[in-house]
Amino acid sequence: MGDYYETKKEVEKAVLVALSPSRQSEEKTDEYLDELEFLAETLGIKTKKAFVQKLDKPDIRSFVGKGKLEEIITYVKDQEIDVVIFDDDLSPSQLRNLERELEVKIYDRSLLILDIFLKRAQTSQAKTQVELARYQYLMPRLTRMWTHLERQRGGTGTRGGAGEKEIETDRRMIRDQISVLKKKLVKIDKQGETRRKARANVVRVALVGYTNVGKSTIMNMLSKGDIYAKNELFATVDSTVRKVVINTIPFLLSDTVGFIRKLPHNLIESFKSTLDEVREADILLHVVDISHPSFEEHMQVVNDTLQELGAADKEMIVVYNKIDQLTSPDEEEGFDFVAGIDTTAKNKTNIFISAVKKTNTAEFRKVIFEKVKNHHMKIYPNYLAPEYY
Ligand SMILES: Nc1nc2c(ncn2[C@@H]2O[C@H](COP(=O)(O)OP(=O)(O)OP(=O)(O)O)[C@@H](O)[C@H]2O)c(=O)[nH]1
Numbered sequence: 001m002g003d004y005y006e007t008k009k010e011v012e013k014a015v016l017v018a019l020s021p022s023r024q025s026e027e028k029t030d031e032y033l034d035e036l037e038f039l040a041e042t043l044g045i046k047t048k049k050a051f052v053q054k055l056d057k058p059d060i061r062s063f064v065g066k067g068k069l070e071e072i073i074t075y076v077k078d079q080e081i082d083v084v085i086f087d088d089d090l091s092p093s094q095l096r097n098l099e100r101e102l103e104v105k106i107y108d109r110s111l112l113i114l115d116i117f118l119k120r121a122q123t124s125q126a127k128t129q130v131e132l133a134r135y136q137y138l139m140p141r142l143t144r145m146w147t148h149l150e151r152q153r154g155g156t157g158t159r160g161g162a163g164e165k166e167i168e169t170d171r172r173m174i175r176d177q178i179s180v181l182k183k184k185l186v187k188i189d190k191q192g193e194t195r196r197k198a199r200a201n202v203v204r205v206a207l208v209g210y211t212n213v214g215k216s217t218i219m220n221m222l223s224k225g226d227i228y229a230k231n232e233l234f235a236t237v238d239s240t241v242r243k244v245v246i247n248t249i250p251f252l253l254s255d256t257v258g259f260i261r262k263l264p265h266n267l268i269e270s271f272k273s274t275l276d277e278v279r280e281a282d283i284l285l286h287v288v289d290i291s292h293p294s295f296e297e298h299m300q301v302v303n304d305t306l307q308e309l310g311a312a313d314k315e316m317i318v319v320y321n322k323i324d325q326l327t328s329p330d331e332e333e334g335f336d337f338v339a340g341i342d343t344t345a346k347n348k349t350n351i352f353i354s355a356v357k358k359t360n361t362a363e364f365r366k367v368i369f370e371k372v373k374n375h376h377m378k379i380y381p382n383y384l385a386p387e388y389y
C-alpha cells in the first residue's frame with residue numbers, strides 16, 4: 001500500500017456516489033446529492049463530480065456495479081481525487097473491497113455525519129456522545145487504512161500500512177474506549193437529570209426541526225442571544241437552554257441538534273439524553289424551511305424521529321420559516337394553500353414567519369405566549385396572567 005494519503009492537502013477533492021432506484025425521480029436523486037455535497041462542504045471537502053447508477057439495490061460486493069466502479073476508479077486516478085463519498089451506508093465488506101480498489105479515503109453517509117458532529121460538538125456531553133457513536137460505528141469497519149488514519153489523527157503514527165495485528169490491537173483499544181465513554185455518559189446524564197429536575201416548575205419549550213431550517217436564528221430572535229447560526233448543516237450539536245420571558249411569563253427554550261434523513265442510528269441512541277430536552281418539553285416548536293423544495297419530506301423525517309423519541313404527541317407549533325424566500329406567495333390567500341400543510345391536525349398550530357426579515361414575528365410571539373400561558377397556569381393556578389399586548 002502506498003503513502004498517497006500521507007500528505008494532507010488544504011482542501012480535499014471528492015466524488016460522490018449514489019444509486020438511483022427506479023421508484024425515485026431524477027429530481028429526488030439530484031436533491032439527495034445536493035444534500036450530500038452540502039454535508040461534505042461542511043467538512044471542508046470540495047465535490048468535483050457525482051456518479052449515479054440506476055440500481056434498485058446496492059451491489060453486495062462494491063455498492064455500484066463493476067462497470068461503474070471502473071469508471072470511478074479511472075476518474076479518481078486521473079483527477080487526483082482524495083475522497084469518495086457514498087450516499088448510503090457501506091457494509092464492512094463493501095468498505096474493504098472499495099478501499100482496496102479505489103485506494104483513497106472512503107466515507108459513507110453515516111461517517112460523514114459523525115465527523116461533522118465531532119467537529120461541531122462543544123460540551124463534554126456532546127463530545128462524549130459523538131465519540132461513542134463514532135467508535136460503535138467504526139468497530140466492525142476497522143480496515144487497514146482506517147486504522148492507519150485513526151492513528152495519524154491520534155498522533156501515534158505508524159510507518160507503512162497497518163497490519164492485521166495492529167487492527168486487532170486497535171479493536172481492543174476501541175472496545176475499552178467504548179466502555180469508558182459509556183460510564184462517563186452515565187455520570188454526565190445523572191448531573192443533567194438533577195439540573196432538569198430543578199426546572200420542573202417552569203414551562204419548557206423545545207425547538208426541533210431538520211438541520212439548517214433556522215432553529216438557532218429563532219432562538220436568538222426570541223432570547224436576544226448569540227448562538228452560532230450559520231448556513232451550514234449541523235451548526236448546532238449541543239443543546240442550549242435559555243430563559244425567555246414573553247409578557248411577564250417566563251419559560252425555558254432549548255435549541256437542539258437538527259435532524260436529517262438517515263441519521264446514523266448510533267448517533268440517535270447516544271444523543272438520547274441531549275434529546276431529553278425534547279422529550280421533557282411541554283411544547284415543541286417544529287421549525288420548517290418552507291422555501292426548501294423537500295420541506296414535506298423533512299417534516300416527515302422530523303415527525304418520525306420524534307416518534308422514535310416518544311415525543312410525537314406533544315403540543316406543537318409548526319413554524320413555517322423563511323417565507324421571505326418563497327416565490328410569489330399570495331398575500332391575500334395567506335400560506336395555508338401551500339400544498340402539504342395539514343391545517344386539521346389536532347394539537348398543532350401553524351404559523352408562517354421569516355426569522356431573518358422579522359415578518360409576522362409579533363404574531364408568532366403571541367401564539368407562543370398563549371400556549372405557554374396555558375401550561376404556566378397548570379403549574380401556578382392562581383397566577384393572574386396579563387392579556388397579551
Ligand atoms: N432567508 C432566510 N434565511 C433564514 C431565515 N431564518 C434563518 N435563515 C438562515 O438559515 C441558515 C440556517 O440557520 P440556523 O439558525 O443556523 O439553522 P438551524 O436550524 O439552527 O441549523 P442547524 O443548527 O445546523 O441544525 C442561516 O444562514 C440563517 O441565516 C429566514 O427567515 N429567511
Ligand SMILES: [Mg+2]
Pocket residue numbers: 215216217228229234235236
Ligand atoms: Mg442551530
